[in-house]
Amino acid sequence: MTEAHQAFDIVIVGAGPAGIAAACEARQGSKTVALLDCTPWLGGQIWRGEQAHAKSRQAQHWLARLQRSGATVLTQTTVVAAPSANTLLAETPRGALHVHWDRLILAPGARELFVPFPGWTLPGVVGPGGLQAMAKTGLPVRGQRVVVAGSGPLLLAVAADLRRRGARICSIAEQTPWSRLAGFGLAVAPHPTKGFQGLGIGLHLIGVPYRCGWWLTQAEGDQQIRSVKLTNGTKRLSLECDVLACAFGLVPNLELPALLGCETESGFVRVNEQQQTSRPDVYGVGEITGIGGVDSAIVEGCIAGLSAAGRSDDARRLSSRRASWQRFAQRLDKAFALREELRSLAASETIICRCEDVSREQLEPYHDWRSAKLHTRCGMGACQGRICGSAVRMLYGWQPNSVRPPVFPVNVGTLMEMPAETASAKPL
Numbered sequence: 001m002t003e004a005h006q007a008f009d010i011v012i013v014g015a016g017p018a019g020i021a022a023a024c025e026a027r028q029g030s031k032t033v034a035l036l037d038c039t040p041w042l043g044g045q046i047w048r049g050e051q052a053h054a055k056s057r058q059a060q061h062w063l064a065r066l067q068r069s070g071a072t073v074l075t076q077t078t079v080v081a082a083p084s085a086n087t088l089l090a091e092t093p094r095g096a097l098h099v100h101w102d103r104l105i106l107a108p109g110a111r112e113l114f115v116p117f118p119g120w121t122l123p124g125v126v127g128p129g130g131l132q133a134m135a136k137t138g139l140p141v142r143g144q145r146v147v148v149a150g151s152g153p154l155l156l157a158v159a160a161d162l163r164r165r166g167a168r169i170c171s172i173a174e175q176t177p178w179s180r181l182a183g184f185g186l187a188v189a190p191h192p193t194k195g196f197q198g199l200g201i202g203l204h205l206i207g208v209p210y211r212c213g214w215w216l217t218q219a220e221g222d223q224q225i226r227s228v229k230l231t232n233g234t235k236r237l238s239l240e241c242d243v244l245a246c247a248f249g250l251v252p253n254l255e256l257p258a259l260l261g262c263e264t265e266s267g268f269v270r271v272n273e274q275q276q277t278s279r280p281d282v283y284g285v286g287e288i289t290g291i292g293g294v295d296s297a298i299v300e301g302c303i304a305g306l307s308a309a310g311r312s313d314d315a316r317r318l319s320s321r322r323a324s325w326q327r328f329a330q331r332l333d334k335a336f337a338l339r340e341e342l343r344s345l346a347a348s349e350t351i352i353c354r355c356e357d358v359s360r361e362q363l364e365p366y367h368d369w370r371s372a373k374l375h376t377r378c379g380m381g382a383c384q385g386r387i388c389g390s391a392v393r394m395l396y397g398w399q400p401n402s403v404r405p406p407v408f409p410v411n412v413g414t415l416m417e418m419p420a421e422t423a424s425a426k427p428l
């Protein structure tokens with residue numbers, strides 16, 4: 001085969017915790033295994049930047065196991081299409097690469113959910129996960145006044161990490177009320193690792209106001225954010241800041257599973273107890289099957305890796321651990337369900353699609369995603385609806401319902417490797 005074609009028994013897309021665990025287990029037999037990731041490093045969102053000096057024991061363990069496993073690791077390899085049966089097309093710094101597989105494990109993770117509000121496009125307004133990722137890769141945050149807002153446990157993890165790096169956390173505003181959060185606390189009880197993690201984070205946040213049942217209504221500034229307005233429905237508060245880190249949870253990256261024809265259920269890839277999708281030769285693991293955190297991602301990765309390598313009995317032994325983390329994910333989902341008020345944060349002139357500058361009032365005449373797209377170009381810019389698609393689902397209940405390759409912007413050279421007939425839209 002030429003350098004532009006490589007073939008493996010098992011190919012895994014996504015080198016986060018789920019993909020790494022899958023690669024380690026799949027490689028234990030005689031199968032050839034490749035692990036692909038678009039970033040230059042391993043570890044996905046949570047272990048990003050820990051390849052050289054892993055901070056957590058869990059990261060150390062899995063990154064070391066991967067190194068010993070003998071799996072082929074291809075970083076800076078972005079999978080953009082599935083041009084023929086059992087073949088992926090990827091873009092690399094050396095050009096297009098065709099990767100052939102017998103079994104495919106999809107572990108592309110999730111992205112942050114942004115709910116538009118007045119001022120959300122100001123410089124200095126970022127996602128908490130995004131800010132943490134930039135801080136981990138060198139963005140200085142020391143001395144910066146940061147407000148962290150939105151929803152989900154990630155807010156606390158990010159706030160603690162930024163504080164360790166010298167940022168001044170002015171406030172954390174969690175839209176979930178205390179009453180629901182207390183219920184979630186009980187759900188953590190069967191998982192002592194989560195309890196200890198929470199305790200560690202809490203210790204780093206002593207003295208930081210954690211406002212539950214509060215959400216932001218506006219970010220203000222001219223060339224840069226200067227302050228934010230928060231409310232709990234009755235009281236109002238204005239806080240000065242240099243950075244606002246705001247997101248309302250995570251949404252799964254479903255573009256690749258959709259291209260491969262994997263069915264979804266309630267917004268996630270549907271899998272069986274062996275993590276097989278509706279296509280038996282394609283497995284789904286990690287955040288694309290449900291937002292459950294790192295431990296859930298790891299156990300699912302192990303099951304898929306074992307199963308794809310033909311060791312279904314070993315995979316079955318992990319069923320009860322998987323079930324326990326699934327219950328945790330369900331409680332997480334329930335506890336951090338988004339409140340109705342967030343749907344009306346965006347004013348008429350608030351931009352919803354920032355790639356194409358489409359405001360809320362421009363979308364008002366339409367009743368579904370397709371007609372809004374055709375008339376306003378909402379979702380047709382560089383991010384291909386990755387940001388505004390989730391926002392319109394939240395605001396209007398519209399379902400962005402198709403995906404067209406390439407799933408990421410590519411060079412013309414890579415585009416030319418894609419047969420024209422494969423460029424049609426697939427249901428999402």
Ligand SMILES: Cc1cc2nc3c(=O)[nH]c(=O)nc-3n(C[C@H](O)[C@H](O)[C@H](O)COP(=O)(O)OP(=O)(O)OC[C@H]3O[C@@H](n4cnc5c(N)ncnc54)[C@H](O)[C@@H]3O)c2cc1C
Pocket residue numbers: 013014015016017018019036037038039043044045046047077078079080107108109110111112128129130132133154157158250253256285286287288292293294297
């Ligand atoms: C921005 C962000 C920051 C987060 N920070 C934290 C944190 O600090 N603490 C915490 O507990 N949890 C954090 N999480 C949640 C955390 O991601 C999950 O709990 C867990 O890591 C999920 O693991 P995963 O393997 O499913 O996905 P991920 O860790 O997201 O890994 C997915 C990998 O797939 C790769 N990928 C995606 N699409 C393609 C493609 N087409 N081609 C090639 N590669 C691809 C990505 O580059 C990524 O490396 C964060 C999530 C996000 C979105």
